[in-house]
Amino acid sequence: MRLQRVYLIYAVLCLAAASLVVIQWINQVQVPEDKTPESEPEKTPRLTIKDNELDLLARAVHAEAKGEPYEGKVAVAAVILNRVEHPEFPNTIAGVIYEPLAFQVVANGTINQKADEVSLQAAYDALHGVDPTNGALYFYNPAKTRNRWIRTRPVVKKIGRHIFTS
Amino acid sequence: MQRIKTPVIFTLIVILAAAAGSQYYANRAYRLQLEAGYRRAFRELAVHIDGMETELSKLLVANSPTQQFGGLANVLRLVYAAQANLGQLPIHGLNLARIENLLARVQAVAVEAAQGMHETKPLNAVRNELSQLYEQVRYVNNELQAQLALGEHKTSWTVRGGFMYASLLSPAETAFGEQQPLMQALLMIEDGMDRFYDSDFPSEIKRLKAPLPTGEPISEAEAVAAAKAFMPEQAAGRELAVTNLTEGEFPTYTVTAAAGGKDPITIEIAKDGGHVLWMINPRIVQKRQLTEGEMAAYAVQFLQERGFPEVELVDTDWNLNRLMCSFVVVEEGVLVYPRQLKVQVAADNGEIVGYQGLAYQAFAYIRKATPVLSPEQARAFVIETAEILEQRPAVILDPNFEQKLTYEFRVKQGPDQFLIYINAENGAEEKITRLEPG
Secondary structure: OHHHHHHHHHHHHHHHHHHHHHHHHHHHHOOOOOOOOOOOOOOOOEOOOOHHHHHHHHHHHHHHOOOOOHHHHHHHHHHHHHHHHOOOOOOOHHHHHOOOOOOHHHHOOHHHOOOOHHHHHHHHHHHOOOOOOOOOOEEEOOOOOOOHHHHOOOEEEEEOOEEEEO | OHHHHHHHHHHHHHHHHHHHHHHHHHHHHHHHHHHHHHHHHHHHHHHHHHHHHHHHHHHHHOOOHHHHHHHHHHHHHHHHHHHHHHHHOOOOHHHHHHHHHHHHHHHHHHHHHHHOOOOOOOOHHHHHHHHHHHHHHHHHHHHHHHHHHHHHHHOOOOOOOHHHHHHHOOHHHOOOOOOOHHHHHHHHHHHHHHHOOHHHOOOOOOOOOOOOOOOOEOOHHHHHHHHHHHOHHHHOOOEEEEEEEEOOOOOEEEEEEEEOOEEEEEEEEEOEOOOEEEEEOOOOOOOOOOOHHHHHHHHHHHHHHOOOOOEEEEEEEEEOOEEEEEEEEEEOOEEEEEEEEEEEEEOOOOOEEEEEOHHHHHOOOOOOOOOOOOHHHHHOOOOOOOEEEEEEEEEEEOOOOOEEEEEEEEEEEOOEEEEEEEEOOOOOEEEEEEEEOO
């Protein structure tokens, strides 16, 4: 009887291990869903924003500002762009977004989710100069952050659940 | 039954052991790779800071343009490399603000000196500042070299939770030197920089900033009235109210036009002067029914109805069934690029769904200048191998936000097209912009 119980525990452990292996395999083969942007009508040469930069910015907006009002989404994109312009931050959108520990959505992988149309539009508006934060460099959700330093920064604006600071 | 059970259990144990082993080795390989990456970044940071100290010291004694130019180029290269290394380390930038600030200042001063290279003694203007920066870079370098001498290889960047802990706490709260000596060393360097005068470390890098809209302060009611006057069609049937105030570089009122069932429209009004800075409408445009020409005409009509001066459409861009039309003001036949306006038009019904006029409002003053060179004379300053497709006078901004009267040449070089701006007063090549293929 005791031996049977030991076998049972072994079996459960083995099943758990096998499940872990299967989960890991599934995670490895899953590729974030992505779609090539629809091609636009042919145009004469012009100044343009790279589609991949817009897409990355929109993904960050989608992940960081889910459930926020449209102005709040534009504001998140604007903060990223303000950092790109600022000499103390990396000078590319990818550099700012992927800066170690700068954004939670990079650490938890939600940055890889496809951006919805509203986020794309919000990122596009910000890239064309709309900045609801007047140059803010940081934002945080007061209900979630434990960072005391960021709470000492001068508040520029509150939009939805986010506080934007300079 | 017993005969079957034993091999099954044995097999399961083997599978379990294999899975656990593979996990262990995968995790170990990953951590080693991560550790190697962080060590490379840290060691390269030390190498680049060391090189920077050497180059700055040489610049202080260099007296010929050849040596000065070479030194400045090297300093800039090393600053960029050090900034990249710092960004690769698992430390949030907040805690190392002084070191980052120092790198940014070295970069700014080097750029300033390099831009004055056409002068006989370009470094004289910034020599004092370079000397101060050299002292600070030398301090950082000495500390970093001391850390390397202590045996950086004996420590780890990837101690579980270590760098997360460091990044979330201020230096005063981080009492983890035993577990994270490298992290602690960097924070100590940061703290040690306190011994330099505070004036050497402004809280923000001195940045050249574009001018901002100005005017007499307005009330909230006036802001609502300004928004209503700007968007009368959208305002009809909507409730307009000031819903937010923005502090920062220039104070603004956020006016929201809300209506049940409709997406709220946001209009930002400058507190000083009551200028409409931008408008955003989140409506998703589902289909494309209008041509680009028709939509551009809607945008032009929108600006004309609001009394804007003569403008020219310089760029269009499609995004999600919207057309972004970029205009610049034309004054006496001259394109005034600083005064830029952007209007977004919906492709289903021609509605204006976005407007951006911050630059237009900020650059209200246009510097009057008379060209010294004729268009033909300016043409001689364009590289001979380029085919000139078009040319016209244009006012542009230099990196210091100074207005320059230029001739804009659209040229073709191989498969690429460029805009080349030749200063209309002295023939200097002010700016080159590459046009992306459509």
